[in-house]
Amino acid sequence: MVEKRGPGAVGAVAILVIAVIVANGVARSLRRFGRKAHRRAGADDTLFAFAASLFKYLIFAVAIVFALTQLGFPTASLAALLGAAGLAIGLALQDTLKAVAAGIMLAIFRPFRIGDYVSAAGLDGEVIDITPFLTQVKQIDNKIVSITNDKVWAEPLINHTRQTRRRLDLYFDISYDDNMDLALGLVRDVANAHPRVLAKDETWVGVHSLASSSVQLRLRAYVATPEFVDVRxxxxxxxxxxxxxxxxxxxxxHQVNVPYKGKADATETGPLVQTAKPPEDD
Incomplete structure (x- = not known):
């Protein structure tokens, strides 16, 4: 048995080892080429990252098929076996296949790129990688979050950095006793005096609402997207x-504390004296 299957087993192991080396090399080369194209020509490296992961998994799948043939599995039987296994795996991994399909849609339509700051699946962060299964984002506190692509594709997605400039919306409350025109002028002057505010003629200041205890003012100004947080x-x-x-x-x-006076406190002020009314004569 060993003499019969030994050469095939060695060949299968060799195929798998070579496949791992080739797949990782191709993936690294594609990612490196994508980064260079992005730096030199502004190309979208998101598609290169996705293609690198896709090619890696395809090479693994082809290598497994060749390795099984080296072990003596007939090609026809292997095709039938793979078909049945694929059906069973597809039924068992429906969510995973949905993630792969969503990943393909994300790679085609590209609603975001690597390096964009997005809000996806209820999370905010900078996109650092996209694969056929997952999208990875780095949050502002340097945590890496992996989100399955089906959740990214199924829910509304906000790209905060696709546009070169972004509108800043700020709200300020003032007292009802204050001069509103003075406050509006101060807010406008501060915004227009900031060196990083763009299109100062588009800066808008107005009364947003009359709240229960304050007058709320609103400022709208445009800033460069990378400088949004600092300007705010x-x-x-x-x-x-x-x-x-x-x-x-x-x-x-403001909080006003009113002490509660219970029965014990009421008795300290003295007992209540009731005088009986004398009975009237008949």
């Missing part, structure tokens, strides 16, 4: 300083 922090700080310098107050919740 700078304008918020500048508006607070401008309000303080010009006597504009920012309301905040």
């Amino acid at each position: 922090a700078g304008i918020t700080k500048g508006v607070k300083e401008a309000f303080d310098a010009n006597g504009v107050t920012i309301p905040f919740p």
Whole structure:
């Protein structure tokens, strides 16, 4: 048995080892080529990353078939066996196949690219990799999250960095006793004075709502997408300083504590004295 199957087993192992080396080499080469094309010509490296993973799995599948033939499995029987196994695996791994199908759709339509900051499946993060099964994003706290492609494709997806500029929306509350025109002018001046605010003629400031305890102002300004967070922090700080310098107050919740007086507290004030009314004469 060993003499009969030994050469075939050695050949099968050799095929699998070579397949692993070739598959990983092809995947690395495609990813490296995608990164170079992205740096030099601005090409989309997302498709290269997806193709690298797809080719790797295809090479593995073909290698397994050849390895089985080396072990003596007839080609016709092997095809029937693979067909039946594929049907069983397809029924058992429906969710996985949905993820693969969704991954193909993501690779074709490309709603995001590697490096984009997106909101997908209820999570926010920078896309760092996409495979036929998973999309990986790096969150702002440096955590890596893997999301199956079917969830990414099935739910609304927000791409925060596809456009070169992004609108900044900020809200500020002032007291009802404050001068609204003064506050609106301060917010506009702070925004337009910021060196990273774009298209200053498009900056808009107005009254957003009349809340229960404050007047809410709204600022709209356009900034470069990579500078969104820094500009938001700078304008918020500048508006607070401008309000303080010009006597504009920012309301905040107040809590009033009223002590509860129970029966014990009521008796300390003295007993209640009731005088009986004398009976009337008949």
